[in-house]
Amino acid sequence: MTSLTDRYVAATLRSVPVARRDEIAAELRASIDDMVEGRSADGRDTGVVEREVLTELGDPARLAARYADRRLQLIGPTYFLVWQRLLVTLLSIIPGLVGVIVALVEATVDDNIGGAVGTGVVAAFQTAVQIAFWVTVVFAVLERVGAPLDLPGWTVDDLPDAPADRDVPLSETCASVVMLLLTIGFLAWQHVQTQILTPDGDRLPILDEALWTSWLPFLIAVLVASIGLEVAKYRARRWTWRLVGVNALLDLAFAVPVIGLLLTDRLFNPEFVQRIEWVRDGDNLNVVARGVAVGVAAVTLWDLVDSAIKARRSAR
Amino acid sequence: MVSEEILRTHLQELRRGTVVVASLVALRRPDYGYALLQRLTAHGFPVDANTLYPLLRRLEEQGLLTSEWNTEESRPRKFYRVSAEGETVLDRLLDDLAAVQTSVTGLIEGVDR
Numbered sequence: 001m002t003s004l005t006d007r008y009v010a011a012t013l014r015s016v017p018v019a020r021r022d023e024i025a026a027e028l029r030a031s032i033d034d035m036v037e038g039r040s041a042d043g044r045d046t047g048v049v050e051r052e053v054l055t056e057l058g059d060p061a062r063l064a065a066r067y068a069d070r071r072l073q074l075i076g077p078t079y080f081l082v083w084q085r086l087l088v089t090l091l092s093i094i095p096g097l098v099g100v101i102v103a104l105v106e107a108t109v110d111d112n113i114g115g116a117v118g119t120g121v122v123a124a125f126q127t128a129v130q131i132a133f134w135v136t137v138v139f140a141v142l143e144r145v146g147a148p149l150d151l152p153g154w155t156v157d158d159l160p161d162a163p164a165d166r167d168v169p170l171s172e173t174c175a176s177v178v179m180l181l182l183t184i185g186f187l188a189w190q191h192v193q194t195q196i197l198t199p200d201g202d203r204l205p206i207l208d209e210a211l212w213t214s215w216l217p218f219l220i221a222v223l224v225a226s227i228g229l230e231v232a233k234y235r236a237r238r239w240t241w242r243l244v245g246v247n248a249l250l251d252l253a254f255a256v257p258v259i260g261l262l263l264t265d266r267l268f269n270p271e272f273v274q275r276i277e278w279v280r281d282g283d284n285l286n287v288v289a290r291g292v293a294v295g296v297a298a299v300t301l302w303d304l305v306d307s308a309i310k311a312r313r314s315a316r
Numbered sequence: 317m318v319s320e321e322i323l324r325t326h327l328q329e330l331r332r333g334t335v336v337v338a339s340l341v342a343l344r345r346p347d348y349g350y351a352l353l354q355r356l357t358a359h360g361f362p363v364d365a366n367t368l369y370p371l372l373r374r375l376e377e378q379g380l381l382t383s384e385w386n387t388e389e390s391r392p393r394k395f396y397r398v399s400a401e402g403e404t405v406l407d408r409l410l411d412d413l414a415a416v417q418t419s420v421t422g423l424i425e426g427v428d429r
Contacts, residue, residue, distance in 0.1 A: 024373070027349065027394045031369055034350035034393070057366045066370035 004050055005032050011060035016067050024067055032057070075139045082149060083139040090131050096305070099124025104294065113263055113290050117297065167238035167314050176230045184223050187216060208269050215257050222253045239311035247307050255300040262293045335363050335371065337413060340406040343381060346397040372396055380405055 009029050013021050032053060040049045057063055065072050075083050103120025107113060142149070190206040207216070229250060233243050261267040267289070274280055338361040342352055349369050356363055375381045380402035386395050398406065 023394075026392065027373075028369065030391055030393050031349040031365070033391055034348070035365065038350060038354070053365075056364070063366050063370065066366065067373060069370075069374060 004054060005029065005036075008032070008054050008057070008060055012064045012067070015061060015064040020067075071143075073143070075136070075143050079139050079143055079149070082151065083135065087132060087135050090135065091128055094131060095124040095128040096301075098127045100298065107290060107294060111286075113293055165237070167310060168233050168236075170234065173230050173234040177227055180223050180227050180230070184220055187220060204272050204275060205269050206272050208266055211261070211267070215261060219254060219257065222250055226250050226254075238314040239307055241311055241315070244307045244311045248304055251300045251303055255296050258296055259293045262289045262296075265289065331361075334413075335361060335367070336375070337406070337409050338363075339368070339371065339375065340380065340398050340402055340409070343396050343398045343402075346384070346395045348386070348393040348395050352396070375402070 009025055009032070012028060013025055016024055032050075035053045036046055036050050039053065040046045062072065064070075099120040102123040103116045106119045107116035110116060187207070191209075191212070192203060193206070229243065229246055232246075233239065236243060258267070265285075268285075273285060278284060335356075338356055338359070339352065342355055342359075347355065349372060350365075352372075353363065353365060353368055356368075372381065376383055376396065380399060381396045382399045383394050383396050386393050
């Protein structure tokens with residue numbers, strides 16, 4: 001017989017259980033020959049007909065899977081939901097945790113905050129990839145082996161609560177607005193405060209005065225816009241993806257300049273720093289600045305994740 | 317008007333189980349793969365070769381078909397025929413097919429258009 005059929009039969013047999021190979025080979029070959037003979041009875045070129053027949057039989061791997069009664073899927077319906085739930089649970093907790101821990105450890109042994117954050121992000125990403133890979137491998141193996149999981153079946157008691165009519169309670173909005181107002185108030189107060197004075201008895205701003213002509217008005221504008229966002233969120237009754245987007249913009253518009261100013265020593269008033277003995281000592285200013293920067297980054301990150309989780313929940 | 321795609325999927329679903337019934341009925345008379353394929357097609361059961369050949373093997377493994385190699389003709393061919401067990405299963409399947417037809421008829425008559 002011609003080589004095309006030989007190659008087709010060989011390709012099909014490659015993934016068929018050894019015990020049945022010879023018989024399947026003989027039968028498949030006979031069937032192909034029958035089909036070619038039947039179709040070239042009207043005088044058509046057997047070469048053309050052979051191609052046609054083999055094309056119709058399709059991908060040898062697919063045909064072999066049908067012979068072996070093997071399903072062509074990585075993770076089938078039996079395991080899919082368990083796999084998905086486990087993966088989502090693990091991915092939503094572990095990579096973030098690992099990333100934060102690695103970044104914190106890195107930040108304490110190395111002076112470079114930016115580098116520490118980068119290392120944390122890389123560690124979180126690598127952890128996520130590892131988790132996704134290994135969980136999927138385990139379930140793919142289970143699918144092939146057909147091992148029963150023996151997990152408790154679904155019952156009506158597993159039903160989640162219906163989404164509340166209002167996800168954003170008034171108390172939460174009020175608390176947020178008050179916090180934002182206090183922050184704005186602090187920015188104004190620190191400029192005119194009289195708790196810590198210069199030796200001459202003059203007031204001593206905590207933050208660098210030069211910022212009033214640059215970043216402080218911008219930060220206050222961002223805070224005012226955040227109050228607007230809280231009101232909009234209350235009116236929308238729940239987190240929407242648009243609110244999540246605006247919230248992310250405002251969060252970053254606040255956190256990025258603050259962290260940048262902290263790390264470049266431009267946030268605090270140098271005179272004020274000089275007045276406080278402990279901060280003045282050794283490397284303490286750097287430690288404080290770095291600690292506050294990590295804190296701001298953590299709070300911002302948490303807010304972004306939290307808003308996305310809530311939006312996803314209420315979108316269901 | 318529903319798309320061709322949707323219609324095709326539903327027809328495929330409807331036809332899926334009938335290939336087994338048709339094959340078991342046809343193989344009351346022993347036959348080999350390609351000849352069976354042609355008989356089924358001629359009787360209004362168009363079935364793809366890459367579906368039918370593996371199906372025959374599977375039915376044989378389940379004990380519903382028996383097979384025998386025929387080496388008398390120009391090329392050796394594997395002839396399948398329905399087994400006693402296959403005949404029992406076929407009876408049940410045919411009963412059920414008739415029951416489906418009866419139910420559908422009853423439903424159609426019972427529903428005002």
